[in-house]
Amino acid sequence: MPRVITMQQAINEALLQEMERDPTVVVFGEDVVGGSGAPGEDDAWGGPLGVTKGIHGRFPDRILDAPLSEIAFIGAAVGAAASGCRPVAELMFVDFMGVCFDQLLNQAAKLRYMFGGKPRTPLVIRTMYGAGFRAAAQHSQVLYSMFTHVPGLKVVVPATPYDAKGLLIQAIRDDDPVIFFENKVQYTDEGDVPEEPYVVPFGEARFVREGSDVTIVALGRMVTFAEQAAEALAGDGIDCEVIDPRTISPLDEESIYESVENTGRLVVVDESNPRCSLAADIVSLVSQNRFDALKAAPRAVTAPHTPVPFAPVLEDAYIPSVDRIAAAVRDVVEAESRA
Amino acid sequence: MSVTKLGMPKWGMSMSEGKLVAWLVEEGAELTQGMEIAEVETEKINGLVESPAAGVLRRRVAQVGEELPVGALLGVIADASVPDAEIDAFVEEFQASFVPGGSDDDEAGATTTVEAGGRTFRTTRMGSGDETVVLVHGFGGDLTTWLFTQAALAESRTAITLDLPGHGGSSKDVGDGSLATLAAALGDALDALEVERAHLVGHSLGGAVAVELARTQPARVASLVLIASAGLGPEINGEYVEGFLAAESRNQIKPVLQLLFADPAVVTRQLCEDVLKVKRIDGVQGALRAIADQVFPGGRQAIDLAGALAELDVPVLAIWGDADRIVPPAHATALPARARVEVLPGAGHSPMLEAAGDVNRIILEFLG
Numbered sequence: 001m002p003r004v005i006t007m008q009q010a011i012n013e014a015l016l017q018e019m020e021r022d023p024t025v026v027v028f029g030e031d032v033v034g035g036s037g038a039p040g041e042d043d044a045w046g047g048p049l050g051v052t053k054g055i056h057g058r059f060p061d062r063i064l065d066a067p068l069s070e071i072a073f074i075g076a077a078v079g080a081a082a083s084g085c086r087p088v089a090e091l092m093f094v095d096f097m098g099v100c101f102d103q104l105l106n107q108a109a110k111l112r113y114m115f116g117g118k119p120r121t122p123l124v125i126r127t128m129y130g131a132g133f134r135a136a137a138q139h140s141q142v143l144y145s146m147f148t149h150v151p152g153l154k155v156v157v158p159a160t161p162y163d164a165k166g167l168l169i170q171a172i173r174d175d176d177p178v179i180f181f182e183n184k185v186q187y188t189d190e191g192d193v194p195e196e197p198y199v200v201p202f203g204e205a206r207f208v209r210e211g212s213d214v215t216i217v218a219l220g221r222m223v224t225f226a227e228q229a230a231e232a233l234a235g236d237g238i239d240c241e242v243i244d245p246r247t248i249s250p251l252d253e254e255s256i257y258e259s260v261e262n263t264g265r266l267v268v269v270d271e272s273n274p275r276c277s278l279a280a281d282i283v284s285l286v287s288q289n290r291f292d293a294l295k296a297a298p299r300a301v302t303a304p305h306t307p308v309p310f311a312p313v314l315e316d317a318y319i320p321s322v323d324r325i326a327a328a329v330r331d332v333v334e335a336e337s338r339a
Numbered sequence: 340m341s342v343t344k345l346g347m348p349k350w351g352m353s354m355s356e357g358k359l360v361a362w363l364v365e366e367g368a369e370l371t372q373g374m375e376i377a378e379v380e381t382e383k384i385n386g387l388v389e390s391p392a393a394g395v396l397r398r399r400v401a402q403v404g405e406e407l408p409v410g411a412l413l414g415v416i417a418d419a420s421v422p423d424a425e426i427d428a429f430v431e432e433f434q435a436s437f438v439p440g441g442s443d444d445d446e447a448g449a450t451t452t453v454e455a456g457g458r459t460f461r462t463t464r465m466g467s468g469d470e471t472v473v474l475v476h477g478f479g480g481d482l483t484t485w486l487f488t489q490a491a492l493a494e495s496r497t498a499i500t501l502d503l504p505g506h507g508g509s510s511k512d513v514g515d516g517s518l519a520t521l522a523a524a525l526g527d528a529l530d531a532l533e534v535e536r537a538h539l540v541g542h543s544l545g546g547a548v549a550v551e552l553a554r555t556q557p558a559r560v561a562s563l564v565l566i567a568s569a570g571l572g573p574e575i576n577g578e579y580v581e582g583f584l585a586a587e588s589r590n591q592i593k594p595v596l597q598l599l600f601a602d603p604a605v606v607t608r609q610l611c612e613d614v615l616k617v618k619r620i621d622g623v624q625g626a627l628r629a630i631a632d633q634v635f636p637g638g639r640q641a642i643d644l645a646g647a648l649a650e651l652d653v654p655v656l657a658i659w660g661d662a663d664r665i666v667p668p669a670h671a672t673a674l675p676a677r678a679r680v681e682v683l684p685g686a687g688h689s690p691m692l693e694a695a696g697d698v699n700r701i702i703l704e705f706l707g
Contacts, residue, residue: 189630194508196511196621198620198621204588206610207612210608324533
C-alpha cells in the first residue's frame with residue numbers, strides 16, 4: 001500500500017517532520033507564511049507556490065516571513081546556523097542569488113574552513129530553478145553549477161518525490177551548508193513516498209534504469225526526459241542505463257565510472273547553460289579518468305548559451321527535449337569505434 | 340484433452356513484468372508438474388518457472404531476452420495427442436484477448452496494515468481456507484522474503500505474511516529488542532488478524548520468534564517450519580550481523596547480502612537498494628541494534644530454544660541449505676528426534692529464495 005504524493009507534499013512533509021523532531025529547525029523566506037496579519041487564513045500563500053503551507057499552523061513561532069531583501073535574510077540564516085539553529089531559508093528563485101551571493105560564497109561556505117573546524121553551519125537554502133514556467137529570463141535559470149563550483153557548499157537536485165523528502169531531511173541534519181534545488185515545474189510530479197521520516201544519503205547516485213549500450217547521466221527534471229528517451233530507444237534495440245546523481249556536490253563519480261566501464265558510451269543531460277556546467281564537468285571527469293573505456297566521444301545535451309527566452313515556442317526549444325536526448329544517444333552509438 | 344497456459348509468474352506485489360532469461364527445456368519435452376522449465380529475471384531477483392501441469396511443452400511462445408508483463412504467455416503445455424491446429428488456435432486466442440495488469444487478483448497479496456498492542460504491522464494475505472499459515476521473516480528482512488513462497492502455500496490455505504516490529508513497513512518500536520518482545524508482538528498481530536491458530540513458517544530469526552511463540556502460547560501453533568532457524572545453537576556469522584548494521588551504501592551492503600546466498604549473483608543492485616531504503620527509515624537502525632544486542636550479542640546466539648522445542652507437542656520441519664554461511668546446518672541436530680529435517684544441496688541461508696520450488700514442495704508435503 002505505497003502512498004503516492006506530489007513533490008510539493010513530499011517537501012512539505014520533510015519540513016514538518018524535521019521541525020517536529022528538532023526544535024532548532026526554523027524556516028524563513030519571502031512569503032513562506034504569506035498573508036499573516038491579513039484577514040482570513042494566516043498562511044494564505046504558504047510560500048510563492050504553496051510548498052510551506054500548513055507549517056505556520058503547526059509551528060507559528062518557527063516560520064517567519066522575511067523582508068524583500070535576500071542579503072538580509074540569507075545573511076541572517078548563515079548567522080543563525082553558525083549560532084545553534086538549523087535554518088531552512090527559502091531563496092524564492094535561484095536567479096536572485098546575485099543579491100546575496102557573498103553571504104554564501106564568502107561566509108557560509110568558508111566558516112568551518114577558516115576557523116579551524118570550530119563553527120558548524122547547518123544551513124539549508126531551498127530554491128526554485130528551471131525553465132518552462134513562462135517566467136522569463138530572471139526567474140527560469142538553472143544555476144546549480146555555480147554553487148557546485150564553490151568548495152564548502154553541498155548541492156542537491158532531487159528528481160522524484162521520494163528523493164526530495166529523503167534528501168531534504170538529510171540536508172537539514174547535515175552540519176554544512178546545503179543548496180537544495182527544486183524544479184518549479186516538477187512540484188505536481190507524483191511518486192511513492194513513505195510516511196515515516198527517512199534519509200537519502202549525499203553522494204550516492206540512483207540507477208534509474210539499467211542497460212548495457214549507453215550511459216545517460218541526467219539530473220532533476222531531465223531524469224524523466226532521459227527515461228522517456230531510453231524507453232523510445234529500447235524499441236530500436238538500444239539499451240540505455242540512466243543514472244541520476246541526486247547530489248552534484250558531493251558527486252558519486254564511482255557509479256558513473258562503473259556504468260561507463262560497462263557501456264563505453266556517455267551522454268550527459270543537463271538543463272543548465274553548457275559552459276563550465278555540470279555536463280561539462282562530468283564529460284571532463286569521464287574523459288580524464290575512463291578514456292580507455294570509451295568507444296565514442298561523450299555527448300552533452302544542454303540548454304544553449306543564451307538567456308531563457310520569454311517567447312513560449314523559444315522557451316520550449318531552449319529546454320533539452322526527449323528527442324534531442326534520443327538523437328544524441330543515436331549519435332554516440334553510431335559513432336565509429338575508435339578501436 | 341486440456342491445453343495449459345504457461346504464464347509469466349508474479350513474484351511479489353511489486354512485480355509487473357519479467358524478462359525470459361533462458362528456456363531450460365526444448366520444445367516437445369515431456370514435463371512433470373513442478374519441473375523447472377524456464378528462468379525469469381525480475382528487478383529484484385532471478386527465479387525459475389515451474390511447469391503447472393504434466394504434459395508436453397508444445398510451444399515456446401516467448402523468446403529469450405523478451406520482457407513480458409505478468410500473466411503473458413510464455414508457452415503452451417498439452418498432451419502429445421492434441422492437434423497442432425488446436426495449440427495454434429489457443430495461442431492466437433490468448434494473444435488476441437490478453438490484457439496486461441488484469442485486475443482479477445489485485446486484492447490478493449495487497450499490503451494492508453493492522454494495529455495491535457500499540458504497534459502497526461504491515462501484512463499481506465493470500466488464499467482462503469480454514470487452515471492458516473503465517474510466514475515470519477528474519478533479521479533485517481521483511482515480508483518480501485516470501486515472494487516465491489506465499490502464493491504456493493495459499494493454494495489450499497490462507498497464507499499471511501507480516502513485517503516484525505523494527506522491520507519493513509511495521510512500527511519501529513521493538514521495546515527491549517528481546518525474543519520475548521518480538522514473539523509477544525507476533526501474538527498481538529495474530530490477534531488483530533483474527534488468527535487463533537496457525538502453522539508458523541519462520542526464517543532465521545523468524546524461526547526463533549516462531550518457536551518462542553509456540554513456547555509461550557502453545558495452543559495457537561499447529562506446526563513449526565523452521566528455515567535456517569536461529570535459536571538452535573550458539574554459532575552465527577557475526578560478520579553478517581555487524582556488516583548488515585554498519586553498511587551505509589550499495590557497495591557496502593552488497594557483499595553482506597551475498598552471504599545470504601550460495602550464488603552471489605542473486606544479489607542485484609535493486610535488492611541492495613530495497614534493503615537500504617528500509618535501513619534509512621528513522622528508528623530502524625536503533626531497532627536492529629537492540630535486537631542484535633539481545634539475540635546475537637558479540638557474534639554468538641544468546642538464545643537456546645532446543646530444550647523448549649523438545650518439550651513442545653507440535654510437529655516440526657526444519658529446512659537448511661547445505662551452503663548456509665550464516666547459521667550452520669549442523670544446528671539441525673539440536674532438534675528433537677521427531678522433527679523432520681531436510682538439507683538442500685547448493686542452497687545458502689535463504690533456500691526459500693534460492694531453491695523455492697523444493698522448499699514449497701517440502702512444506703506442502705509436511706502440512707499435508
